[in-house]
Amino acid sequence: MIAALPRAVGLLLLVSLTTPGLVAAREEEEGLPILESGTAAVDLGTQRLTIRYSTTIAGPLVEVQPLIGALGGELEIGPLGEAHELTLNERTFAFGPGSDAVTSGPEIIDLSQAAIAGQTGAQVPLDLLDNIYGHNLGYEFTWNQAARMLLVRHQPARELGMHFNLVHVQGVTTVVFQFSTRPRYRVTTEPRSVLVELIGDRLAGNTARSLPTDDLVLGISVATNGIRLQLADGATVENYVLDDPYRLVFDVFRDGRQPAPGEPTAPPGRRRERPTGIRTIVLDPGHGGADTGAVGRSGLEEKRLSLQIARVIKRLLEERLPVRVVLTRDGDGEVTLERRAALANQNKGDLFISLHLNSAVGSSARGVETYFLSLDATATSQAHAAAAASVGSQEGDPLFDLQLELWDLAQSRHLADSRTFAQLIQEELNEALELGGRGVRQAPLRVLMGVAMPAVLVELGFLSNPNEEVKLQDPEYRLQLADALVKAVTRYRAQAQGLPEGTDEATP
Numbered sequence: 001m002i003a004a005l006p007r008a009v010g011l012l013l014l015v016s017l018t019t020p021g022l023v024a025a026r027e028e029e030e031g032l033p034i035l036e037s038g039t040a041a042v043d044l045g046t047q048r049l050t051i052r053y054s055t056t057i058a059g060p061l062v063e064v065q066p067l068i069g070a071l072g073g074e075l076e077i078g079p080l081g082e083a084h085e086l087t088l089n090e091r092t093f094a095f096g097p098g099s100d101a102v103t104s105g106p107e108i109i110d111l112s113q114a115a116i117a118g119q120t121g122a123q124v125p126l127d128l129l130d131n132i133y134g135h136n137l138g139y140e141f142t143w144n145q146a147a148r149m150l151l152v153r154h155q156p157a158r159e160l161g162m163h164f165n166l167v168h169v170q171g172v173t174t175v176v177f178q179f180s181t182r183p184r185y186r187v188t189t190e191p192r193s194v195l196v197e198l199i200g201d202r203l204a205g206n207t208a209r210s211l212p213t214d215d216l217v218l219g220i221s222v223a224t225n226g227i228r229l230q231l232a233d234g235a236t237v238e239n240y241v242l243d244d245p246y247r248l249v250f251d252v253f254r255d256g257r258q259p260a261p262g263e264p265t266a267p268p269g270r271r272r273e274r275p276t277g278i279r280t281i282v283l284d285p286g287h288g289g290a291d292t293g294a295v296g297r298s299g300l301e302e303k304r305l306s307l308q309i310a311r312v313i314k315r316l317l318e319e320r321l322p323v324r325v326v327l328t329r330d331g332d333g334e335v336t337l338e339r340r341a342a343l344a345n346q347n348k349g350d351l352f353i354s355l356h357l358n359s360a361v362g363s364s365a366r367g368v369e370t371y372f373l374s375l376d377a378t379a380t381s382q383a384h385a386a387a388a389a390s391v392g393s394q395e396g397d398p399l400f401d402l403q404l405e406l407w408d409l410a411q412s413r414h415l416a417d418s419r420t421f422a423q424l425i426q427e428e429l430n431e432a433l434e435l436g437g438r439g440v441r442q443a444p445l446r447v448l449m450g451v452a453m454p455a456v457l458v459e460l461g462f463l464s465n466p467n468e469e470v471k472l473q474d475p476e477y478r479l480q481l482a483d484a485l486v487k488a489v490t491r492y493r494a495q496a497q498g499l500p501e502g503t504d505e506a507t508p
């Protein structure tokens with residue numbers, strides 16, 4: 001709803017603004033200027049109607065009463081023609097001319113523009129129809145401006161694939177439901193449970209799964225028409241949506257506050273961003289193109305292995321965490337080190353992981369190593385050698401470049417976080433692979449220098465070691481490596497989100 005501007009504020013605006021256009025705009029509080037109005041056809045598939053319509057810069061407004069007559073629901077109009085109350089499937093929706101919102105119980109849904117009175121009755125924006133008839137009955141509304149026609153179609157029920165994962169870290173249980181395509185649904189919070197009702201769509205196949213017991217989410221039941229989360233007494237739930245692939249995410253935690261019965265969470269379609277946190281993870285498969293990286297005795301190339309592992313990590317991360325995953329390359333192309341960093345920064349990454357495989361003179365070196373950037377120009381020759389091996393000698397001397405750019409390295413602000421992240425990765429890898437000895441190291445790695453987020457480089461084994469080369473060819477072993485990295489990201493994310501706002505440079 002656009003609140004009318006008090007006269008005093010209007011005067012202040014007149015005094016403080018010298019641009020007449022801005023003042024004029026403030027006086028148009030009743031709605032946007034009408035560009036065009038007339039009669040339009042409604043194509044309902046089985047029948048046709050004629051209604052009044054208007055258009056503004058924000059799109060069409062259509063006469064609502066004849067549409068309600070065709071689509072169903074009971075409409076009550078207040079004595080002044082203002083308040084409209086539509087009852088549909090035991091829910092009531094309130095809207096009216098001059099209001100750019102529709103309310104249903106405690107839920108308030110903002111609209112693209114205000115409804116208007118019209119000569120023959122209220123005219124409403126299409127998103128009002130989407131919110132009432134689209135989300136509840138599966139109708140789709142399309143306006144054809146050239147033909148002055150409103151196309152109304154009922155989408156047939158679709159069978160959707162869905163799988164889910166539950167992660168519990170530091171007092172927060174995150175449940176991620178991943179759908180094969182964007183579902184139509186409604187989320188309702190009830191005492192000690194959350195209900196996801198599918199609207200018009202159905203869940204395909206046997207989606208029932210047993211999950212480890214959790215002290216916040218006591219159970220998840222999946223039926224063809226929806227999902228129910230059973231929550232512990234006193235648990236609070238927040239939900240939000242991530243796209244590509246489409247995921248509906250629930251964070252369940254205790255904060256002493258209990259949701260009121262029937263209290264809505266964020267309605268579908270309205271994206272809620274997490275206030276802080278790790279949202280985008282950039283995976284950087286090392287090498288590519290003519291630059292094969294290390295090559296094992298059997299001909300196994302580092303560039304292929306690093307990409308294979310990156311793809312597994314991406315899949316696991318998207319399944320388990322509400323995060324977006326970006327790859328710096330997803331094919332066999334050559335990507336410069338500068339471009340990798342630029343891609344990470346452009347995508348507003350919150351974590352950067354460069355994936356490599358080691359090689360050493362001789363065949364005995366084994367194990368995994370995690371690096372973060374060293375700003376120490378007198379880094380040991382050992383680190384220098386490791387750096388040169390990692391970035392490829394044709395990319396130039398990393399130490400030379402480091403000295404040139406030392407004062408404004410993007411990575412320098414994130415070194416403490418990068419160290420923490422590197423330690424978590426190394427812990428998880430050591431535990432998963434039962435390896436000791438090698439650990440977290442610092443080196444002037446050029447690929448990490450320009451990255452404006454916590455960043456590490458992981459050497460996931462030695463291709464020069466025939467035993468490790470054999471293991472790395474096993475998809476099960478690669479899954480173990482990927483799983484350990486995902487666990488490290490999960491722990492880092494939990495730690496980062498536990499920090500008070502403003503102290504974590506990694507997540508502005």
Ligand SMILES: [Zn+2]
Nearest residue numbers: 286293356390
């Ligand atoms: Zn490498």
